[in-house]
Amino acid sequence: MNGGAVPEIPKPPTVYFHSWPGETILSSPAPGQPGLWLVKVRVPQMTNHSSGATPITVLFDGVNSNTATVWVQ
Amino acid sequence: MNCLHWLGLGLSLATASYAQVIVNAGAFEESRPVAPNSLVAFGEFAEATPATANTLPLPVLLGGVEVLVGGEPAGIYSVSKTQVNFVIPAAVPALRYAKRFPVVIRTNGGSPAVTAYALIQDVSPAILVRDAGDALRPAAAFNADLSQRARPSQPDQGN
Numbered sequence: 001m002n003g004g005a006v007p008e009i010p011k012p013p014t015v016y017f018h019s020w021p022g023e024t025i026l027s028s029p030a031p032g033q034p035g036l037w038l039v040k041v042r043v044p045q046m047t048n049h050s051s052g053a054t055p056i057t058v059l060f061d062g063v064n065s066n067t068a069t070v071w072v073q
Numbered sequence: 074m075n076c077l078h079w080l081g082l083g084l085s086l087a088t089a090s091y092a093q094v095i096v097n098a099g100a101f102e103e104s105r106p107v108a109p110n111s112l113v114a115f116g117e118f119a120e121a122t123p124a125t126a127n128t129l130p131l132p133v134l135l136g137g138v139e140v141l142v143g144g145e146p147a148g149i150y151s152v153s154k155t156q157v158n159f160v161i162p163a164a165v166p167a168l169r170y171a172k173r174f175p176v177v178i179r180t181n182g183g184s185p186a187v188t189a190y191a192l193i194q195d196v197s198p199a200i201l202v203r204d205a206g207d208a209l210r211p212a213a214a215f216n217a218d219l220s221q222r223a224r225p226s227q228p229d230q231g232n
Contacts, residue, residue, distance in 0.1 A: 035112030
C-alpha cells in the first residue's frame with residue numbers, strides 16, 4: 001500500500017420485484033456478449049401480490065434502471 | 074413459488090437532446106445516460122452495408138462503418154441502414170455525473186459522417202427488454218433452467 005485511495009467496489013445490483021428485493025446470486029459480465037451484464041436473482045416472496053405481470057427494476061451503485069416486466073406465478 | 078431468473082443488464086444508457094440520439098440497446102430509452110462497456114444503439118445511417126459481427130473482440134470496422142466515441146473506436150455488433158449497435162469503449166472517461174461526448178459514425182474513409190452525442194456516466198443500469206414496442210416492456214429474463222418466460226397471451230404456463 002502506498003497510501004493511495006482504496007478503490008471502492010460497488011455492491012452487487014439489487015433487483016426489485018414490485019418493491020420486494022430479490023436475492024442476488026450472481027452478477028457478472030455476460031460471457032461472450034460485450035456490453036451486457038448478467039444477473040442471477042431469486043424471485044422473492046411477494047406478500048399480497050398475485051401472480052402475473054410483475055414490474056422489475058434494478059438498483060446498482062445508487063442508480064435505478066428502467067422498469068421492465070416479468071411474469072411470475 | 075420461487076424461481077430463478079437470469080436478467081441481462083446493459084450497464085448504461087445514453088441520450089442526447091440533439092437530433093441524433095445514442096440509446097441503450099436494451100431499453101431504448103432516451104431519457105438517461107449510457108455507461109462505458111455497455112451496448113448502445115444509433116439509428117438511421119443510410120450508408121451502412123448490413124453486417125453482423127461474428128468475432129470477439131468486436132470489430133471496430135463492420136459493414137464499412139466505424140464509430141468513434143469521444144475519439145475512441147467502438148466495437149460494433151451490427152450495422153444496418155436503420156440501426157448501428159456498438160459498445161461504448163471502456164477507455165471513455167466516464168464520470169459520476171453524466172457528461173456529453175461526441176459520437177462520430179462514418180464509413181471507412183471518413184465520409185460521409187454523422188455526429189451524434191452520448192450522455193455518458195460511470196453507472197447506468199438498464200434491463201434488456203424483448204420488445205421495445207410492448208407497453209409492458211417484457212424483460213429478457215430466463216428461468217434457472219434457461220427456458221424463456223415470454224410475455225404470455227394467456228395465463229402463465231411456467232414453473
